[in-house]
Amino acid sequence: MELRQLRHLIAVVEHGSFSRAAEAVHLTQPALSRSIQALESEVGAAVLERNRGAIVPTDIGHLLLTHARLLDTVTRDLDRDIALTRGLELGELRIGVGPYGGSALVGPPIGQLNFAHPGLRLKTILAPWQELPDRARARDVDIIVVELSQVQQMEDFAVQGLTEHAMVPVCRPRHPLTLMASPTLADVFGYPVAGPSLTPAFASVLQDLLPAHLRAQQQKRGLLAVECDLSGMLKDVLRHSHAISLMPAFMVAAEVAAGQLVCLPGVELGLRVRFGCAWLKAAPCPPSPRASWNCWPSTTAAWRPWLSLCPEGLLFHDKFGFTQRRTAMSRYRL
Numbered sequence: 162m163e164l165r166q167l168r169h170l171i172a173v174v175e176h177g178s179f180s181r182a183a184e185a186v187h188l189t190q191p192a193l194s195r196s197i198q199a200l201e202s203e204v205g206a207a208v209l210e211r212n213r214g215a216i217v218p219t220d221i222g223h224l225l226l227t228h229a230r231l232l233d234t235v236t237r238d239l240d241r242d243i244a245l246t247r248g249l250e251l252g253e254l255r256i257g258v259g260p261y262g263g264s265a266l267v268g269p270p271i272g273q274l275n276f277a278h279p280g281l282r283l284k285t286i287l288a289p290w291q292e293l294p295d296r297a298r299a300r301d302v303d304i305i306v307v308e309l310s311q312v313q314q315m316e317d318f319a320v321q322g323l324t325e326h327a328m329v330p331v332c333r334p335r336h337p338l339t340l341m342a343s344p345t346l347a348d349v350f351g352y353p354v355a356g357p358s359l360t361p362a363f364a365s366v367l368q369d370l371l372p373a374h375l376r377a378q379q380q381k382r383g384l385l386a387v388e389c390d391l392s393g394m395l396k397d398v399l400r401h402s403h404a405i406s407l408m409p410a411f412m413v414a415a416e417v418a419a420g421q422l423v424c425l426p427g428v429e430l431g432l433r434v435r436f437g438c439a440w441l442k443a444a445p446c447p448p449s450p451r452a453s454w455n456c457w458p459s460t461t462a463a464w465r466p467w468l469s470l471c472p473e474g475l476l477f478h479d480k481f482g483f484t485q486r487r488t489a490m491s492r493y494r495l
Contacts, residue, residue: 164236166200167229169193170208174218176215200225205474233333234300253282257302259290260390261357262436263387265412266323267306289358289390294318297441309437310362318439326409328432347372353386355395355404367407370430396422409434 172182174246175195183193201208208222218226258264258272264287273282286302291304294312310317330338330349338344338352340476350371359367367384368376387404389395396416399406407430 162200162203164232166196166203167225168220168233169196170200170218170225171229173197173209173216174278176224179216181278197405200493213353237300253284254304255284255286255302257286257288257293257296257305259293259307259357260287261290261392261395262308262356262412262434263306263408265291265392266436291358297439304438304440306436308360309435309439310360312437312439315439317441320437320439322437323433325433325435326411328407328412328429328430328434330430331399331408331413331422332405332406332425333402334420334423335422336403336405338405338425339423344425346370346428346430347375349405349425350375351429353402354384355387355389355398355402355405355406356385356392356408357395358388359384366432370432406430413454 169182169186169188172186173179176182178184179190179193183190183241186193189197197209204225206221207219208225209216210219210222211217254274256267258267264285271285274281275283286296288296290307290311291301294315295305298304298317299304309320309322312320332352336352341348364384387395387398387402389398392412396405396413398419400402403417406426410417410424413422413424417424434491464476
């Protein structure tokens with residue numbers, strides 16, 4: 162039994178057909194079929210069967226899949242660890258980010274890491290926040306940047322929080338709310354709310370924030386009139402409608418400075434959000450010969466110095482090893 166055959170089994174089950182699986186593993190369909198047949202000959206039983214036209218694993222197939230996925234993950238970890246141990250120039254760091262707040266945070270630290278280690282391959286993978294933990298478990302990414310409430314209850318993840326941010330109401334200039342001297346929460350939530358898909362915890366908090374006379378109405382039609390996980394598209398929605406959104410100020414700093422959006426002053430929501438970085442506790446990251454470069458620590462838990470992004474600035478290590486702080490957020494003060 163070969164790992165290659167087990168990977169072929171994984172591909173067939175994940176893609177649901179021999180043709181799509183063959184394309185994914187760069188084989189002809191007959192060659193893939195022969196590989197599966199050889200595997201069945203090894204175990205002395207069928208590993209796949211058709212059920213109402215779908216290809217599904219048999220009981221033996223399920224058993225093989227469980228071990229095959231584990232072996233595949235361990236083997237990929239080993240290959241990557243060997244490359245990392247040989248030096249940073251052979252390494253790759255894969256960062257999973259959501260299309261909302263995470264993608265707005267990672268640019269500066271990725272730039273600093275690239276500046277310090279141009280030979281290190283950096284790959285950002287954009288995915289819905291709901292998928293990011295599973296992408297990390299599948300070793301598609303090494304580290305994920307998310308709103309912390311999304312992963313804090315997951316026991317297999319370690320987390321490092323970044324600075325907490327207050328949520329502020331955001332709308333277009335000359336919105337009717339901007340003409341009010343002191344808009345209230347009832348005024349704000351009288352307009353359609355646009356935002357990303359909400360975690361159950363945040364949806365509950367937001368529901369409690371609504372004035373009593375609006376709660377029943379919002380429960381009937383939903384909290385969000387426009388649900389959009391892409392921050393750029395969401396800002397376009399605000400610019401062309403009466404909708405409002407609740408965002409950390411840093412996410413709209415450039416648009417506010419350009420006069421494209423405004424943050425409503427004097428409206429205290431009492432909502433705060435904290436983004437952070439998370440990684441699998443069990444994911445290995447072996448010492449590198451160049452681990453003295455603190456931007457690339459020798460263990461997963463020590464990735465924290467690279468992730469020291471905060472509203473006051475970025476912490477990073479220069480080529481002489483001195484920690485410096487570069488102001489990165491002064492332009493965000495509104």
